[in-house]
Amino acid sequence: MNVTATLTSKGQVTIPQAIREALGLDAGMRLSFELDGGELRVCPLPSTTWHELWHTAGSAPRPKAPVDVDAAIQAAVRQRISR
Numbered sequence: 001m002n003v004t005a006t007l008t009s010k011g012q013v014t015i016p017q018a019i020r021e022a023l024g025l026d027a028g029m030r031l032s033f034e035l036d037g038g039e040l041r042v043c044p045l046p047s048t049t050w051h052e053l054w055h056t057a058g059s060a061p062r063p064k065a066p067v068d069v070d071a072a073i074q075a076a077v078r079q080r081i082s083r
Contacts, residue, residue, distance in 0.1 A: 004016075015042075024044070029044055030045040032044075032045050
C-alpha cells in the first residue's frame with residue numbers, strides 16, 4: 001500500500017484512513033516512531049488496560065471494595081471512646 005500525507009508547520013501529519021483501518025488505529029492510541037537509516041517506521045504500541053493486566057496476572061489478589069473513609073474514621077473514634 002502506498003499513500004501520501006502532508007506534514008504541517010507544527011510537525012503533524014494525518015495518518016490516511018486506509019492505513020488507520022489496515023492497522024486498526026483509533027483515536028488516543030500510542031504510536032512508536034523508529035528511525036532506521038533514512039526510513040521512518042511508525043508502529044502502534046499495544047494498549048494494556050487494567051482489566052488486561054488483571055487477567056494476565058491470573059492469581060494476583062483482586063482489589064478490595066472501596067472503603068468509606070469517613071465511616072471508618074467514625075467507627076475508629078467510637079471504638080476508642082468505648083474503651
